[in-house]
Amino acid sequence: MWTEQDNCLQCTFKFKDFSEAFAFMTRVALIAEKMDHHPDWSNVYNTVHVKLNTHSAGGVVTEKDRKLAAAIDRLKA
Amino acid sequence: MWTEQDNCLQCTFKFKDFSEAFAFMTRVALIAEKMDHHPDWSNVYNTVHVKLNTHSAGGVVTEKDRKLAAAIDRLKA
């Protein structure tokens, strides 16, 4: 569930353990690098928090962020 | 399905795409490094082929290989 807060699209993802969380991060990294649009994200053990906004647009949410969020959501399908 | 062939435990894993295959490889890497026992493996797009044997035991299948294979199988659970 993405929410828009502090000019960021934000979502927290929970996994079984660190291994599953880091595998998810690896897949997000592949998507981000392909889109040339990278998250501001953090991880503690099985939890990954992702924040998206567009630095080059002055730090607001743009279509690039919505596209990256949608691509991340497709990983769970 | 692991088979024993040419003194190796061998298994081929198929995924939806490269991203899913490489995420699996990342998880296997975490397990292998933790066990200090590394696979001889190859990847083409969505396919990962894993071969396990124990070099230090003269290149035969040992308990270390069966333990690593079992840990890899638990990733799919």
Place this chain on the structure above:
Amino acid sequence: MWTEQDNCLQCTFKFKDFSEAFAFMTRVALIAEKMDHHPDWSNVYNTVHVKLNTHSAGGVVTEKDRKLAAAIDRLKA
């Protein structure tokens, strides 16, 4: 340069780009999983911020954190 702040060992690592930063994260992930001791870390593009403390010890810096920090530092050698 690790500093101790807010009951955490903290360090910021800078890289050339996202690819180099994420490769570093992958190596830290391998170490963390091996030590069964995981960082609280965040990444934005080429920057990785790592915070270490020991939850099971009540959220203070312990020998486990110093050992993980030292192992991370050895990656740069």
Place this chain on the structure above:
Amino acid sequence: MWTEQDNCLQCTFKFKDFSEAFAFMTRVALIAEKMDHHPDWSNVYNTVHVKLNTHSAGGVVTEKDRKLAAAIDRLKA
């Protein structure tokens, strides 16, 4: 040093240990996914062998392979 053999661009990369080898593979994965052109590669501990050709062109070496090889080489710079 890439060589052309069996209709593939081929190169073997050696690293200090598995961690360094797998970090390299992660960076190659990011490039490959971005280019939509994936290697046929294998890894044993500190060694990564990369083979490139273009399946869609009938399994021969094309400009796509030369471009991917050049991008991989830039990682070492």
